[in-house]
Amino acid sequence: MHLDDLNLVGRSNFSVWFWDIYDIELKTPSGTYEEGKRPLSLELTYKRVISNVELVDETLTQLKRFNISEEQKKNWAKQLLKIWPSVKPNDTITVYIDNEKITYFYFNGQFIGKINEAGFSDTFPSIWLSLNGPYPAMTKKLIGSTY
Numbered sequence: 001m002h003l004d005d006l007n008l009v010g011r012s013n014f015s016v017w018f019w020d021i022y023d024i025e026l027k028t029p030s031g032t033y034e035e036g037k038r039p040l041s042l043e044l045t046y047k048r049v050i051s052n053v054e055l056v057d058e059t060l061t062q063l064k065r066f067n068i069s070e071e072q073k074k075n076w077a078k079q080l081l082k083i084w085p086s087v088k089p090n091d092t093i094t095v096y097i098d099n100e101k102i103t104y105f106y107f108n109g110q111f112i113g114k115i116n117e118a119g120f121s122d123t124f125p126s127i128w129l130s131l132n133g134p135y136p137a138m139t140k141k142l143i144g145s146t147y
Contacts, residue, residue, distance in 0.1 A: 007031030083113030
């Protein structure tokens with residue numbers, strides 16, 4: 001499976017007040033979303049300058065919703081800080097999770113690193129795909145939900 005073999009499920013954007021932060025797209029092989037089914041990709045196209053430290057800090061904030069130990073969150077943060085660059089408008093970070101639950105990261109189409117932990121690949125996309133999250137309207141647009 002390759003990123004080019006995936007089909008659009010849905011797209012949305014994330015804004016805080018009147019600041020656009022990023023646009024996001026979800027893709028799967030079938031073009032439909034089934035919770036827990038892999039492979040899938042999430043592509044974030046940034047609308048502003050954000051440092052990699054800010055990206056990781058916000059990720060940690062979002063991960064607080066899930067039952068993850070502080071030690072595990074710190075471990076993932078350390079790995080993400082090594083992988084993720086700072087972004088500027090129109091930069092993309094693509095997250096691809098394969099059938100073996102390995103999470104691959106691409107920056108502007110170029111491979112930049114991976115995390116080979118099933119727990120991470122199960123939890124990380126839930127930031128956007130969990131209907132119990134803080135942004136249900138965005139999630140519904142991404143997963144193509146009508147309820």
